Amino acid sequence: MSATPEIEALRVSPYRDGGAPMTGEELIAANPYRPWPARITSIQTLTEHEKLFEFRFIDENIRNAFHHQPGQFVELSLFGVGEAPISISSSPSKSGFIELCVRRAGEFTQRLHEMQCGDIVGIRGPYGRPFPFEMMKGHDVLLVAGGLGIAPLRSLINNIHDERSEFGKVTIIYGSRSPQEVMFRDQFEMWRHRKDFDLYLTVDHPDDGWDGEVGLVTKPFQHLEVDPDRTFGAVCGPPVMYKFVVQEMRNKGISYDRIYMSFERHMKCGMGKCGHCQIGHQYCCIDGPVFNYWEAKNIQGSM
């Protein structure tokens, strides 16, 4: 699909005072509110309600300059519809594109689900505080995702996968309501076949073909052997899940400041200006969305 004149206009790279064109990094920094045009290059249907979209920035400078870390999000805009925060689901170790896993929830996400490969959207970011990937190196990592929480955690899991030798034991627990709602089945099969990932898939309501665990996402904790002095926890899922998963991690002896969780709050600007995502004295968009349990406990009304 060829770009419209409006899109072409957005592609023009401004110049510095001296006349040299700005680098991609300079362009992004010059106006962090500006969405950059990106093309949908792949769409994968994951479940009845979720699709995985791959986007590539049209401007090569932006494409090369855009770097994120696991746990960060972008503001995705659909022209004439609006803007929404969406976690980046792909690993930073894969460059040139980003993947967003989106659940159909209301008007915005419905319109995205109707789009086709070649369609153009706007993306600004990346925003927010990521998971402490570098700090996790040299340690065991216990990752727990519920439902759509697998979207941001997938970025972290794939990043760990690509630098596997830097980490100790890696355990992944992923819970869904039913087998039909399990996302990224092919990736789970790949991780399952690797001997260096301990994987637990669990559903609340199994069907006849289900051969994984049955029960809440906390159930596999019964089998887990955790060395608390060398383990980081990472949790992402529906709000109700955090309290119970964190309690299980605490029962295993993992310390408050090594349990990380990602919070979703309604947000607009993504840059700590509008106040929509304020929880107590913190802005979820810049102080989070990833907080450790110690911080989360001290944010009024968050846990």
Ligand SMILES: Cc1cc2nc3c(=O)[nH]c(=O)nc-3n(C[C@H](O)[C@H](O)[C@H](O)COP(=O)(O)OP(=O)(O)OC[C@H]3O[C@@H](n4cnc5c(N)ncnc54)[C@H](O)[C@@H]3O)c2cc1C
């Ligand atoms: C940091 C962050 C990361 C996110 N990452 C993802 C992601 O990876 N994939 C994804 O599908 N969605 C993600 N969301 C949620 C996404 O932004 C909303 O689903 C989207 O804005 C809904 O827009 P809509 O117009 O389709 O639905 P609306 O009509 O606005 O809402 C439909 C339903 O979704 C609920 N909803 C709306 N916004 C949020 C929100 N921010 N958090 C929780 N519930 C919400 C509403 O309360 C309502 O029940 C994220 C939100 C945040 C803050």
